Amino acid sequence: MKLVFEIARGDFTAAGKASSGIKKVLKQLLVDPKTIKRIVVAVYEAEVNVVAHSVGGTLTANISGNEITVVVQDYGPGISDIEQAMKVGFSTASRKVREMGFGAGMGLPNIKKNTDELTIQSQPGKGTMLVFSISI
Amino acid sequence: MRLTEIIRLTRAHLAIGSEIEVRDIQKAFSSDLMSDVLTLDTEHILLITGLANVQLVRTAEMADIEVVLLARNKKASPEMIELAKETGLVILETPYSIFRASGILYENGLNPVY
Ligand SMILES: Nc1ncnc2c1ncn2[C@@H]1O[C@H](COP(=O)(O)OP(=O)(O)O)[C@@H](O)[C@H]1O
Ligand SMILES: [Mg+2]
Numbered sequence: 001m002k003l004v005f006e007i008a009r010g011d012f013t014a015a016g017k018a019s020s021g022i023k024k025v026l027k028q029l030l031v032d033p034k035t036i037k038r039i040v041v042a043v044y045e046a047e048v049n050v051v052a053h054s055v056g057g058t059l060t061a062n063i064s065g066n067e068i069t070v071v072v073q074d075y076g077p078g079i080s081d082i083e084q085a086m087k088v089g090f091s092t093a094s095r096k097v098r099e100m101g102f103g104a105g106m107g108l109p110n111i112k113k114n115t116d117e118l119t120i121q122s123q124p125g126k127g128t129m130l131v132f133s134i135s136i
Numbered sequence: 137m138r139l140t141e142i143i144r145l146t147r148a149h150l151a152i153g154s155e156i157e158v159r160d161i162q163k164a165f166s167s168d169l170m171s172d173v174l175t176l177d178t179e180h181i182l183l184i185t186g187l188a189n190v191q192l193v194r195t196a197e198m199a200d201i202e203v204v205l206l207a208r209n210k211k212a213s214p215e216m217i218e219l220a221k222e223t224g225l226v227i228l229e230t231p232y233s234i235f236r237a238s239g240i241l242y243e244n245g246l247n248p249v250y
Contacts, residue, residue, distance in 0.1 A: 016191075045174060102170055110171065
């Protein structure tokens with residue numbers, strides 16, 4: 001099963017549509033609630049990052065057999081130092097983002113914590129691609 | 137602690153939510169930082185917060201939190217209420233500060249997550 005979501009830049013009210021949609025499907029598939037939570041927390045933080053830090057992108061979730069794989073692709077500006085971005089507390093978030101309850105530099109580390117596998121590829125100026133998978 | 141007791145102790149107003157009489161909550165967490173709430177490994181807690189926006193409702197949905205208490209007279213917006221109806225979130229509003237609401241509930245036996 002493949003689910004595709006568009007994520008628009010700066011649209012904070014829309015952040016959560018993908019994670020919410022994915023949550024509904026996983027519940028229907030009777031996936032264990034703790035596993036669902038790990039998945040949707042990771043998806044939600046990834047959505048917020050696209051809204052907060054990029055110009056927009058798409059999120060695709062593939063559910064097959066005993067695994068979910070999520071691909072989050074955005075169109076820029078990219079991350080120049082991924083190792084630094086992964087550190088707890090590192091953030092370039094604007095005041096607006098912090099007022100939303102994010103921007104403490106905890107998103108990427110929490111995505112890492114909740115996923116079985118995570119790869120981040122980024123081309124400064126072009127965009128960022130996050131791929132993560134969790135067995136269900 | 138029964139939800140009705142939480143409401144009574146914090147003089148809370150019910151902004152949205154159902155089945156109030158049957159709900160029971162063991163633990164609470166106070167934070168304005170949604171990223172921090174999203175790191176919790178405990179579910180079905182009470183979240184006490186000063187952050188009243190749509191992200192709060194979404195965070196509660198993802199974190200399996202069914203009840204939030206808005207401190208210091210923060211009001212749930214129409215957008216929050218709309219989304220809370222969809223996700224089944226109970227939103228309470230208290231005139232007390234986060235500190236006071238947390239203190240009262242702690243003193244009366246509601247447990248901390250940490
Ligand atoms: N999709 C993205 N595009 C560009 N930069 C990003 C993206 N995701 C994360 N970043 C960068 O990595 C930093 C850390 O991200 P994160 O851990 O989620 O913390 P936060 O979002 O709270 O700043 C961000 O502040 C930003 O500089
Ligand atoms: Mg983030």
